[in-house]
Amino acid sequence: MLDKAAKAEDNGPSGIGAIGVIGLGYVGLPFAMAFVRRGFSVIGIDVDTRKLEMLKSGKSYVRDVADAEIANALAAGKLAVSSRFSLLTEASSIVICVPTPLTAEQAPDLSFLTNACRQLEPHLQQGQLVIIESTTYPGTTREVVQPLLELGGLRAGESFYLAYSPERIDPGNTDTPVEDVPKVVSGLTALCLKRVVSLYSTVFSQVVPVSSTDTAEAAKLLENSFRLVNISFINEFAKLCDQLHLDIWEVIRAAGTKPYGFMSFHPGPGIGGHCIPVDPLYMQWKARGAGTESRFIELSRDMNESIPSYIVSRVEQLLLPERALAGSNILICGVTYKRDVADLRESSALLLMELLHLAGVAVAYYDPYIPTVRIGQASWNSIALTDAAIAAADCVLIHTDHAALPIGQIMEHAAAIYDTRNVTRGRSSRGKLARLGDGSQL
Ligand SMILES: NC(=O)c1ccc[n+]([C@@H]2O[C@H](COP(=O)([O-])OP(=O)(O)OC[C@H]3O[C@@H](n4cnc5c(N)ncnc54)[C@H](O)[C@@H]3O)[C@@H](O)[C@H]2O)c1
Structure with missing residues (x-):
């Protein structure tokens, strides 16, 4: 009371x-x-x-x-x-x-x-x-x-x-x-x-x-569908850049200097969170009830869902020829859907961990906000991010760019890094390094 x-x-x-x-x-x-x-x-x-x-x-x-x-x-x-x-x-x-x-x-x-x-x-x-x-x-x-x-x-x-x-x-x-x-x-x-x-x-x-209340409800779904479509599009563009050996991050930086008619979106492992991947499907459901649908929402969802398996294939290429994916040790840094939140809902890290686990990888993860991750019968505890733990991994996969992530320490000790957030840009690393959409020839 x-x-x-x-x-x-x-x-x-x-x-x-x-x-x-x-x-x-x-x-x-x-x-x-x-x-x-x-x-x-x-x-x-x-x-x-x-x-x-x-x-x-x-x-x-x-x-x-x-x-x-x-x-x-x-x-x-x-x-x-x-x-x-x-x-x-x-x-x-x-x-x-x-x-x-x-x-x-x-x-x-x-x-x-x-x-x-x-x-x-x-x-x-x-x-x-x-x-x-x-x-x-x-x-x-x-x-x-x-x-x-x-x-x-x-x-x-x-x-x-x-x-x-x-x-x-x-x-x-x-x-x-x-x-x-x-x-x-x-x-x-x-x-x-x-x-x-x-x-x-x-x-x-x-x-x-x-x-009307209907207009206000639709406005929210437009905002989040807009993000879904644009992030999915930039992720597709990142894949194109990989194939064409162009660095998408530099391409976006250049395009972003246009003072009108362009809005920068950045590639990433997923869209995640309780909202962006979910809300557009509310619109789609309502549209289907009225006998229509959004092809953009459908396509964007498919693109978004394909990114974790694309990342796994890029990590596999990065590891070769020294190591096969099966039997390797991969350390995922950051598992939440975005930086500095303690929210794992709809995070692409869950699908990534599952795919790697199914591919025979020994997966470990570090996230200061998430002590434990459970997927089906499997469960993991966040490890301490020591120099030895970083060095023991065949590849460090940067999934979430938490502000507290010690990028310098990772760069110094990792044998290989796959960076999905471009936090390693402009830094030199001891081992192999590739970023999502950076056009690296793997
Ligand atoms: N999280 C975001 O970033 C965000 C942003 C914008 C809009 N939204 C929307 O806001 C809404 C809430 O999202 P959230 O992220 O806060 O969810 P949440 O799960 O963090 O919180 C919802 C809370 O509601 C409580 N709850 C569930 N049923 C209840 C009931 N019958 N009576 C009383 N409490 C009940 C739950 O216990 C929980 O604490 C959703 O519709 C979401 O789409 C979320």
Whole structure:
């Protein structure tokens, strides 16, 4: 429960009231703390008791949120965390930030969202504003969320307010605070839109209203489909450069000097994360339901999925003639989907490790953020990155360019390096070296 002192103040900075946040993960926790920073009281709800226990003891599991921030918010009575949805009766607005993954059949899995709505509905109060932040296909707020929240008789747009605002948080990005990222907002009705604009204007420096929840849902899918298509295209271009013995990194640097009409994307082992490989498939699923589809999304997904096996074939060539792939020792540096996050979801390292393992390679890995990786029956623990461990590998495969990765040490001791992130550029190495798309003749 919010303590008394907090309740006395929980009108927030503009008399708007306490904020409920359902789902305290990579999105929900930083989001909750952005409201706390603006002076709101926040009621955070999650079903994961392990996360709740950590938060209650003042510990953060999201790298972008400091322990002290949690501890101070709890001590000041500005943050309450619980699994009890009944606490949300005290909130004026409730933001839903639960996962929206894919099913085994690659279709949208809205079970977390529908469960959250079902759990919220019995506690929904007259006048409350509910905002969906989870990424989803156009139509979800109207077709899925609204009927669930209306089961008890309240009507969206009349007795409570319903809005959709796509989340654009960029985990690991410490340059842009969440408050400074423009926030696209939409409402089921004009009044719903007015409510969400009024609330978000108190926290975000720019609020961008659009005409419908479907438009806001589609805007997020366009952003992430755009990244999927462009990263997949640059990965294909990297393969072309390898064949033509051109260095893609230099090609991109040159093209990037054009002051208009060009945007640099960089090759890499995968696209990874909870969003970029997943969200475009939500659009594809919705499009198929309407009897059409995106060929770009399909092609990009195929290209993206082919990169780990391409990397394995390049590593195999790099090892020859001294060593065959089977029986070699390969040390993977960095396994998360991107630098400086502790998130392994959809990481291409998982497929890479599996492919190497199946090819008879003795795989080891180092990642300061991930102590253990399990794939099926196999499991690995992150090793200490000593000079001896680096030297013992037949090849060091740089998968994720964490800021803390000791590139100099790797260059000094590795017999061979395959660098998928271009972090070895301009450095000389003791052993063999190739970078993804650098055109090396292997
Ligand atoms: N992670 C990102 O970079 C990012 C960026 C933009 C948008 N998104 C979108 O935001 C949404 C959330 O993603 P995330 O990365 O924060 O996921 P996450 O898995 O890190 O966090 C989701 C949290 O929701 C909780 N949860 C699940 N079901 C619940 C329920 N019924 N009631 C209460 N809590 C519940 C989980 O326990 C978890 O703590 C997704 O739709 C995702 O696509 C994510």
